[in-house]
Amino acid sequence: MKKGKKRKQELLNLAYHMFIEKGYENTSIDEIVAKSGIAKGTYYYYFESKEATLEAVIEMMIKKNSTAAKEILTAELSIPEKLVSVVDAFRPDKEESVITNVLERKENIIMHDKICKKIVEVAVPILAEIVKEGIAQGIFLCTHIEERVKMLLVMSQHMFDYGFFGERDVEVYIDMLEKSLGAKSGTMHFISKVLVEGAKE
Structure with missing residues (x-):
């Protein structure tokens, strides 16, 4: 360097x-x-500026998350577990929320939009690779893979990053996810347990 x-x-x-x-x-x-x-x-x-420093810091965090997400591709997990783990890898650590929460302010809306697009840009290819593997194994059956995982990612970010969801929200989310990916009912049911445990932390 x-x-x-x-x-x-x-x-x-x-x-x-x-x-x-x-x-x-x-x-x-x-x-x-x-x-x-x-x-x-x-x-x-x-x-x-200080704002430019903040943006660079968050991009550094995304790069770190991307590295962790790519390692999941070769982990000994089921395809559905890999999918969920990668989405989770792009969520900030608990201690990092003091940084990412700044993006929720009105004056930082442009930066917030830019960072969200960056996460999508980095995460979608990784998620798409997992879905393609799932299709090859007969777990998923769908087309327009990149578009589907993009919607999955955006929906997951907005719904679960702040913990504002109930039991029915989770049921509907899982149902939509399974139908979108062409998975059998119950394939992604384990997510409900993951979300409940995450909310308790």
């Missing part, structure tokens, strides 16, 4: 940990600069 890229990555790692420890709002550029030991001008060479 070249010196410039290494310095930028060090700043990103530092900002990431400071955002988690202090919160995004309570962390200033001056504090990041002071802790990094670099000149303020050097900081602005890499990031034009």
Whole structure:
């Protein structure tokens, strides 16, 4: 890694940990600069604003999630379990919610949209590969795979990331998922247990 890229990555790692420890709002550029030991001008060479730093930090998180998701492809799991695990891999860790929650503010709507599109761009090919494997094994039967997994991902993000769902929501979600992928009834039923356990954490 070249010196410039290494310095930028060090700043990103530092900002990431400071955002988690202090919160995004309570962390200033001056504090990041002071802790990094670099000149303020050097900081602005890499990031034009605190918002740009936040966006870069979240993109770094997505890259980390993508790496974890790709490892699931070769894991000893059933095809349905792989599918759910990959979707779950793109959800922020509990401690990272202090960073991602900032995107829900009205002033960050453009960044929020950009990050959501980035997640879809990275996750859809991975999910599509799993569905194709499921079709080959006779577990799923569907066409327009990329479009289907995109809808699955978007629906999952909006419904489950904040824990605002009831038992009937889960039943309908599973039913829609199975029908969309052409799976037999009951194939994805294990999701209800996963969601209940996740909500308790």
